[in-house]
Amino acid sequence: MANSIDAGKLTDRVAALVEAARRAGADAADAVVVVGRSKGVSVRMGKVESTEASESEDMSLRVFVGKRVASVSATTGSDPKTLAERAVAMAKVSPEDPYQGLADPTLLTKAPRDLDLFDTTEVSADRLKEDALAAEEAALAVKGVTNSSGSGASAGFGGLVLATSSGFLGQYVATRFSRSASAIAGEGTGMERDYDYSSRQHFADLDTAQDIGRKAGERAVKRLGARKAATGAVVVVFDPRVARGIAGHLAGAINGAAVARKTSFLRDMMGKQVAASSITVTDEPLRRRGQASRPFDGEGVEGSKLTMVEKGVLNHWFLSTSAARELGLTTNGRGSRGGSSVSPSSTNLAIEAGAQSPEELVKGLKSGFYVTEVFGQGVNMITGEYSRGASGFWIENGELAYPVSEVTIASNLKTMFLNMVPASDLDRNFGTAAPTLLIEGMTLAGS
Incomplete structure (x- = not known):
């Protein structure tokens, strides 16, 4: 992709901001520029519905005066001296926060790694249009598909440049390409919709437009004739598309900021059993071509691979510097930059695969509910x-028997994690990844 960030120009700007802050009276400071470029095309029924292109370049400065902190945002063309003086003046009248501050200099990465996150492939608007049309055409070619909800393709990149007064200066940029399709099957009140998509950091790694469209169409057709299931206790099998959401709930529950605020249901569970012994959860920021990879976090710290949950036992929180200090710990390089603020987040999170295939998990059930979509x-x-509201397929005697919709599934995540069995079909091509998950003891509300 030709339009990469001008790293030299931007590193000069953030370095100048940090120096201006020190001259204005800050004890410490960091500055960041977040850059993004994207373009996309969406089509429906063979015609272009919309084309879009966006560019952003957001700069922010964070200053520390004693235990006081303030931050300001501006355009990259702003005068560093004026911006720094304003930020320092704000900090001097701010309340003290004992947990704020820069990361320990000994934790800063000296040489950010090349994780192969940037693809130089230049994808034209015409190619995006062709891909979107091809995906829709493939969806409409599936027998039983009656309409299209649209298809799309996009290309873009995002980058970050960070400088700190403790000596860190680094930058990285990552590309992102995507294709998607949504198909409608059936007629009238019996219509059903489903979708498929692919998102990768390298263009050549994308699923083909034809495969995406075909899968979207086939999924929509399989949902025809959906009905409610009977209310009662049920074994639920979560398709990987939905299981990734379960993994996301787990990530939120072990976020250090939520633990410090006492807003996590796992806040008192460090070192204890929080999931079934078959569950291991990893987080890997340095994985090559990972969807959520980064050579350093929003504070300049290189995070290493962590086993967050091992055989069901909770080992770590996701920690930024401030969250770690509040908990009496040390950051593990999971600080995510949101403009001028830093908060903990996962990177390439995965519920690791189990021994049985999805087919084996289903085959072992006399009855159950295979969930392909949740909402609410x-x-x-x-x-x-x-x-959550849910739809999917009813399982009878180890087979998917008929489609189900308009039901609700309920439980408590603490119980769900303890009754979870992972299948072997883990796909790591997602920032939050999970295999098919079987969870016993849930309640279904239907007919």
Whole structure:
């Protein structure tokens, strides 16, 4: 992709901002520029519905005066001296925060690694249009598909340049390409919709437009004739598309900031059994071509691979510097930059694969519910209560028997994690990844 960031120009700007902050009276400071470029095309029924292109270049400065902190945002063309003086003046009248500050200089990475996150392939708007049309055409060619909800393709990149007064100066940029399709099957009130998509950091790694469209169409057709299932206790098997959401709930529950605020249902569980012994969860920021990889975090710290949960036992929180200090710990390089603020987040998180294939998990069930989609906001991260609308397929005698919709599944995430069995089909091509998951003891509300 030709339009990469001008790293030299931007590193000069953030370095100048940090120096201006020190001259204005800051005890410490960091400055960051977050850059993004993207373009995309969406089509429906053979015609272009929209084309879009966006560019962003956001700069922010964070200053520390004693235990006081303030931050300001501006354009990259702003005068460093004026910006720094304003930030320092704000900090001097801010309340003290004993946990804020830069990362320990001994933790800063000296030589950020090349993780192969940037693809130089230049994808034209015409190619994006061709891919979107090809995906839709493949979806419409599936027998039983009656309409299209649209298809799309996009290309872009995002980059970060960071400088700190403790001596760190680094930058990285990552590309992102995607294709998607959404198909409708059936007629009238019996219509069903489904989708497929692919998102990768290298263009050549994308699933083909034809495969994406075909899968979207086939999934939509399989949902025809959906009905409700009977209310009662049920074994639920989560398709990987939905299982990734379960992994995301786990990541939120072991976020150090949530633990410090006492808003996580796992806040008192460090070193204890939080999941079944078959569950191991890893987080790997330095994986090559990883969707959520980064050579350093939002504070300049290189994070290493961590086994967050090992055989069901919780080993780590996701920690930034401030969250770690509040918990009496040390950052593990999971600080994510959101403009001028830094908060903990996962990177390439994965619930590791189990021994059985998805087919073997299903085959062992006399009855159950295979969930392919959930909706609604019924997840309470303080108590762990889980209640979501769901659709999928009813399992009878080890086979997917018929489609199911308009039901609700409920339990508590604490119980769900302890009754979870992972299948062997882990796909790591997602920032948050999970295999098919079987969870016993859930409640289904249907007919």
